[in-house]
Amino acid sequence: MKQLQIGIIGTGWFSQVHADNLIAMEGIKLQAVCGSSLDKSEQMAMHYGATGYGDVTAMLEAEKLDAVYICVPPMAHGEIEEKLIERGIPFLVEKPIGINSELPRRLLKQIEEKSLLTSVGYHHRYNETAARMKQLLSEQKVGMALGQWMGGMPGVAWWRQQEGSGGQFIEQTTHIVDMLRYCLGEVKEVYAMYGQRVMHEQHENVGVSDVGTVTLKLANGVIANISNTCILPGNVGSSGITFYTGEGMLDWNPSRLKVVTPNMTTEYSNPTNPYVVESEAFINAVRTGDSSQIRSDYADAFKTQVVAYAALESANTGLPIRIQY
Numbered sequence: 625m626k627q628l629q630i631g632i633i634g635t636g637w638f639s640q641v642h643a644d645n646l647i648a649m650e651g652i653k654l655q656a657v658c659g660s661s662l663d664k665s666e667q668m669a670m671h672y673g674a675t676g677y678g679d680v681t682a683m684l685e686a687e688k689l690d691a692v693y694i695c696v697p698p699m700a701h702g703e704i705e706e707k708l709i710e711r712g713i714p715f716l717v718e719k720p721i722g723i724n725s726e727l728p729r730r731l732l733k734q735i736e737e738k739s740l741l742t743s744v745g746y747h748h749r750y751n752e753t754a755a756r757m758k759q760l761l762s763e764q765k766v767g768m769a770l771g772q773w774m775g776g777m778p779g780v781a782w783w784r785q786q787e788g789s790g791g792q793f794i795e796q797t798t799h800i801v802d803m804l805r806y807c808l809g810e811v812k813e814v815y816a817m818y819g820q821r822v823m824h825e826q827h828e829n830v831g832v833s834d835v836g837t838v839t840l841k842l843a844n845g846v847i848a849n850i851s852n853t854c855i856l857p858g859n860v861g862s863s864g865i866t867f868y869t870g871e872g873m874l875d876w877n878p879s880r881l882k883v884v885t886p887n888m889t890t891e892y893s894n895p896t897n898p899y900v901v902e903s904e905a906f907i908n909a910v911r912t913g914d915s916s917q918i919r920s921d922y923a924d925a926f927k928t929q930v931v932a933y934a935a936l937e938s939a940n941t942g943l944p945i946r947i948q949y
């Protein structure tokens with residue numbers, strides 16, 4: 625088996641999660657790590673027997689990489705992708721793919737012009753419970769869905785700034801928007817209300833909203849609501865989505881799916897790690913050219929991003945927004 629040389633951009637928490645999964649795979653060499661600080665890159669690279677870089681161009685000129693993982697904050701997208709597209713290097717990019725939909729729209733055009741292989745980190749799609757739920761829902765008449773991401777505020781500074789993260793709905797709750805689209809198809813219209821209630825009084829420099837609710841109408845007529853907050857302390861909170869159908873309820877969260885009908889309640893769990901399955905699908909596509917196992921590529925993730933950003937536009941203007949991809 626040919627050894628693939630992989631680069632990682634970003635040296636934060638999630639780069640390390642991907643790096644650990646990658647080095648456990650057969651035929652993979654984690655060759656290079658690049659962050660905005662050369663020092664941190666070299667530290668992380670040393671741990672994995674890789675070379676550290678403080679500049680993306682320098683890494684791409686010095687190395688012959690088969691694929692790159694991009695794990696940077698939402699505001700740092702753009703030039704990194706452009707450099708990879710220019711050189712025809714396949715990439716897996718962490719969600720969200722930006723803080724708005726204009727930059728991703730431009731990048732998508734360049735990706736399509738090159739027919740470049742991409743994958744986006746909507747890892748919940750790789751849970752077995754997600755596939756089962758999608759299948760079950762395709763056999764039932766769905767009326768509505770209620771989703772939520774209720775938790776605390778991440779400690780990193782960029783997350784608290786609108787121009788850093790895009791806000792909670794774009795940064796975190798996007799996973800729930802993506803599950804809704806994965807299971808039921810496209811969104812036609814959104815109407816959102818956001819507010820600042822607690823976090824700006826507890827911490828300095830909090831620009832993002834800390835409560836929000838978004839009503840969505842889907843092309844198939846289903847009505848949904850996805851709400852979020854980041855005001856909760858400690859480990860209090862939950863995230864997930866519940867679908868209400870003519871046959872009962874399908875209640876999903878990242879660790880299990882509960883199917884409730886009048887006669888029976890059945891619970892399904894996830895036997896595999898979705899991040900590992902996601903990486904295996906991407907690496908297999910890089911190796912063979914067969915991308916059929918990738919469940920979220922850039923073109924698909926772009927649609928999730930458009931919906932999440934439209935919600936922000938709606939909250940800012942007070943008007944419902946019709947979705948245009």
Ligand SMILES: NC(=O)c1ccc[n+]([C@@H]2O[C@H](COP(=O)([O-])OP(=O)(O)OC[C@H]3O[C@@H](n4cnc5c(N)ncnc54)[C@H](O)[C@@H]3O)[C@@H](O)[C@H]2O)c1
Binds near residue numbers: 633634659698718
């Ligand atoms: N799919 C998931 O479950 C999941 C989980 C956690 C994080 N994420 C996503 O991963 C991304 C990164 O999150 P994190 O928790 O690792 O963040 P982090 O703050 O811990 O690390 C971000 C890293 O990006 C680097 N960086 C910033 N700008 C850069 C640039 N222009 N060029 C090169 N490197 C740059 C920083 O040096 C830092 O090492 C976020 O978009 C986040 O939403 C996804």
